[in-house]
Amino acid sequence: MTPIPGAHHETNRYQRAFQGSYEGALQYWPVMLAVFMLAVVGLWRVTHSPFGRVLSAIRQSETRAAHLGYPVRRYKMAVFTLSTAISGLAGGLFAMAQNSAFPDVMSLHYSGIVVMMVLVGGGMVSFWGPVVGVVVYLVARDVLGAFTNSWMLWFGLLFMAVVLFKPEGIAGAFQAWRKGVDPKRSRAARLAHVLRG
Secondary structure: OOOOOOHHHHHHHHHHHHOHHHOOOHHHHHHHHHHHHHHHHHHHHHHOOHHHHHHHHHHHOHHHHHHOOOOHHHHHHHHHHHHHHHHHHHHHHHHHHHOOOOHHHHOHHHHHHHHHHHHHHOOOOOOOHHHHHHHHHHHHHHHHHHOOOOHHHHHHHHHHHHHHHOOOHHHHHHHHHHHHHOHHHHHHHHHHHHHHO
């Protein structure tokens, strides 16, 4: 049979969409899943603890938190240490999955991508926002990237649209939609509006 021109190239593109950089990571996925779940549970506990509420107050206003008697500098150093520990853990897992460590992942380019994922997902208003942002980024990179090399352009356009029209991100938009369709929340909002006069 005469091979169809370009068929092999198309097959490779579809394979890249579903395999890509995951071939080396698949053998470690149980460990990575376990570490991810432990990190999520731990960070959830930290976020909803008194320590996390103080951090939220500091994020809103450092001056107000300092006037309330909280040692802002010590809290900032503590959360910086915690964030670097989580980042180091993620970097170790990444190096294990890639069977090597590469200096280019520490470039400003990759740091910008992390910020974009957090903002697109809605990490400023939701605990699950960064996870949503990572999923959207991976879909754009591995699925959309299988069809076009300009996938980063489309992800950048999505980032600009989120910043301009919905700064709360995807998770924030979902929260607003859920409040709008929840009848109990809607009735409570109308009652509060009536009581305020």
